[in-house]
Amino acid sequence: MLALLFILFAALAIGCALAVVAQRNPLYSAISLIGVFISLACLYVMLAAPFIAAVQVIVYAGAIMVLVVFVIMLLNVEEEEHRRTRLKFLVPVAVALSAVLIAEVAFILVSVQEFRVSPTAGGSNVGVTSSIGSALFTRYLLPFEITSILLLMAIVGAMTLARRGGLLSPNARVIPGAQLFARSMVDPMAAPDDLRAVEADSTQEAADLLGMNRRDRNESA
Amino acid sequence: MDTAIDIALKFAAITVAFTVVLLIVAYTVLAERRVLGLIQGRLGPNRVGYGGMLQPFADLLKFIFKEDIVPDKSTRFIYFLAPVIATMAALMTMIVYPFGPEIRIPFTSITIPLVIAHFDVGLLYVLGVTSVGVYGIALAGWSSNNKYSLMGGLRSAAQMISYELALGLSLIGVILLAGTLDLAQIVELQSGWHGFRWFIFFQPLGFLIYLIAAIAETNRVPFDLPEAETELVAGFHTEYSAMKFALFFLAEYINMFTVSMLATTLFLGGWNVPFAEDIFGRGTFLFGLVSAIGFLLKVIFFLFIYIWLRGTLPRFRFDQLMDFGWKILLPLALLSIFITATLIFLFPNL
Numbered sequence: 001m002l003a004l005l006f007i008l009f010a011a012l013a014i015g016c017a018l019a020v021v022a023q024r025n026p027l028y029s030a031i032s033l034i035g036v037f038i039s040l041a042c043l044y045v046m047l048a049a050p051f052i053a054a055v056q057v058i059v060y061a062g063a064i065m066v067l068v069v070f071v072i073m074l075l076n077v078e079e080e081e082h083r084r085t086r087l088k089f090l091v092p093v094a095v096a097l098s099a100v101l102i103a104e105v106a107f108i109l110v111s112v113q114e115f116r117v118s119p120t121a122g123g124s125n126v127g128v129t130s131s132i133g134s135a136l137f138t139r140y141l142l143p144f145e146i147t148s149i150l151l152l153m154a155i156v157g158a159m160t161l162a163r164r165g166g167l168l169s170p171n172a173r174v175i176p177g178a179q180l181f182a183r184s185m186v187d188p189m190a191a192p193d194d195l196r197a198v199e200a201d202s203t204q205e206a207a208d209l210l211g212m213n214r215r216d217r218n219e220s221a
Numbered sequence: 222m223d224t225a226i227d228i229a230l231k232f233a234a235i236t237v238a239f240t241v242v243l244l245i246v247a248y249t250v251l252a253e254r255r256v257l258g259l260i261q262g263r264l265g266p267n268r269v270g271y272g273g274m275l276q277p278f279a280d281l282l283k284f285i286f287k288e289d290i291v292p293d294k295s296t297r298f299i300y301f302l303a304p305v306i307a308t309m310a311a312l313m314t315m316i317v318y319p320f321g322p323e324i325r326i327p328f329t330s331i332t333i334p335l336v337i338a339h340f341d342v343g344l345l346y347v348l349g350v351t352s353v354g355v356y357g358i359a360l361a362g363w364s365s366n367n368k369y370s371l372m373g374g375l376r377s378a379a380q381m382i383s384y385e386l387a388l389g390l391s392l393i394g395v396i397l398l399a400g401t402l403d404l405a406q407i408v409e410l411q412s413g414w415h416g417f418r419w420f421i422f423f424q425p426l427g428f429l430i431y432l433i434a435a436i437a438e439t440n441r442v443p444f445d446l447p448e449a450e451t452e453l454v455a456g457f458h459t460e461y462s463a464m465k466f467a468l469f470f471l472a473e474y475i476n477m478f479t480v481s482m483l484a485t486t487l488f489l490g491g492w493n494v495p496f497a498e499d500i501f502g503r504g505t506f507l508f509g510l511v512s513a514i515g516f517l518l519k520v521i522f523f524l525f526i527y528i529w530l531r532g533t534l535p536r537f538r539f540d541q542l543m544d545f546g547w548k549i550l551l552p553l554a555l556l557s558i559f560i561t562a563t564l565i566f567l568f569p570n571l
Contacts, residue, residue: 001224027296027299027363028298031299031302031356031360034353034356038353041349050340050341050342050345050346051341051342051345051402053342054342054345054346054348054349055345057349057350057352057353058345058348058349058352061349061352061353062349062352062353062355063352063382066355066356066359066378066382069356069359069360070359070375070378073359073363073371128341129341129342129402
């Protein structure tokens with residue numbers, strides 16, 4: 001039963017991973033990647049690590065991939081589809097790198113053979129919520145805190161970049177998540193089905209772009 | 222052989238649970254229309270069946286027989302996938318909620334827990350599956366190739382991501398108190414004080430934040446920006462018709478039901494009915510029945526709050542929504558965690 005489920009989820013993971021590479025449409029690739037993450041989460045559950053499985057889904061499938069999907073949705077997808085030959089020189093590099101990866105996996109499979117434990121070995125509390133928590137907050141406290149400071153810095157940096165210094169007037173406000181508009185909504189000259197993104201940093205600028213201040217500022221890329 | 226029977230039983234339980242959920246959802250829709258009618262001084266649908274009791278089935282038939290229109294320039298595959306993702310993510314959380322205590326079947330010694338899947342990290346499972354649900358809406362908005370849909374999808378995803386933070390943080394207080402992510406244990410811990418030791422009394426602020434964030438998560442009034450009719454036609458499901466629209470509709474109401482169940486489980490004591498244990502005794506069939514009914518009533522109370530709010534409040538503006546989420550709810554949630562953690566540190570035996 002377990003073996004059957006393992007084969008199912010492993011096949012799903014590999015199939016989705018292949019689809020990530022093979023699809024020409026970036027959005028399909030992203031959706032396949034979500035599939036990979038979810039099948040991996042299922043495998044983690046089978047390995048008696050439900051916490052890691054849940055975090056895998058919450059962080060990777062639920063948060064990071066949402067951002068990726070957003071970026072792809074707001075960029076022009078078709079352009080990439082037509083330029084099939086553009087990065088052709090990377091194919092041998094990819095083959096070489098994947099050969100290295102496969103060699104690594106083979107090496108691990110061969111050399112770590114004797115340490116193999118049965119997947120149902122009881123008594124282990126690796127991957128259980130409490131053991132992860134106590135490890136993170138005792139033994140690995142410093143790396144944990146440093147990582148969180150790193151993430152905080154990334155957030156502050158993103159805010160700084162998004163606000164772009166002194167461009168904002170004092171009474172303008174930044175609306176998180178509302179900085180991107182479809183061009184056809186902002187620019188009266190654009191084709192009605194033009195969904196390329198137009199950036200606006202604030203209520204002020206959005207109002208300007210939308211012509212609500214009766215100023216002629218149609219275009220910004 | 223035993224595992225085969227086990228699996229068959231689980232499948233049966235899941236089927237029954239989904240059916241019950243769908244029935245409840247159908248009647249929530251009817252209740253919403255009737256209660257809104259009451260609030261707005263009109264009758265609401267009361268013609269089909271006694272008092273409109275068969276209206277949900279009439280609606281279903283209508284959904285099935287409507288023409289299914291697919292926009293010409295839509296991305297076909299994703300256009301079909303989106304409602305499926307939305308409904309699936311909404312339904313999948315149903316299986317982890319304990320809706321009653323362990324009961325003994327009368328005249329036998331078999332005990333069964335009134336929960337379908339007992340999962341160590343049930344709470345995280347719920348959060349994880351709900352966070353996948355955002356794809357349904359975002360992809361629907363994108364694949365329809367319609368600017369209103371796209372704007373609705375973007376708004377919805379931005380809103381869900383923003384409020385997910387406050388929602389998650391508001392739950393941490395409960396996790397701190399309970400010391401576990403297992404929903405069944407969390408409910409069990411609330412059975413003290415004659416079944417009245419509900420976590421809402423320890424976490425009033427957390428409960429309030431959860432309630433608000435949950436309404437925003439489910440895109441309901443006053444946070445229903447993604448489908449603001451006055452600006453966006455119908456938001457992300459503008460181009461959807463017939464059963465595909467019905468699936469989105471369904472997903473929204475199932476999500477309402479889910480967050481209500483989570484609120485009940487975490488803050489209102491789950492299936493704990495005050496004094497029920499003293500009267501019926503633990504493990505009896507009647508105790509299980511009363512507890513399950515109590516659980517359902519609490520969930521229905523939350524559903525009523527949803528409808529009540531819809532009949533009462535106007536819609537937020539988008540910047541107000543984001544300001545409220547990031548500048549008020551999030552700091553308040555952090556404050557709530559800080560207070561809870563400090564109190565637990567100072568009085569560990571409480």
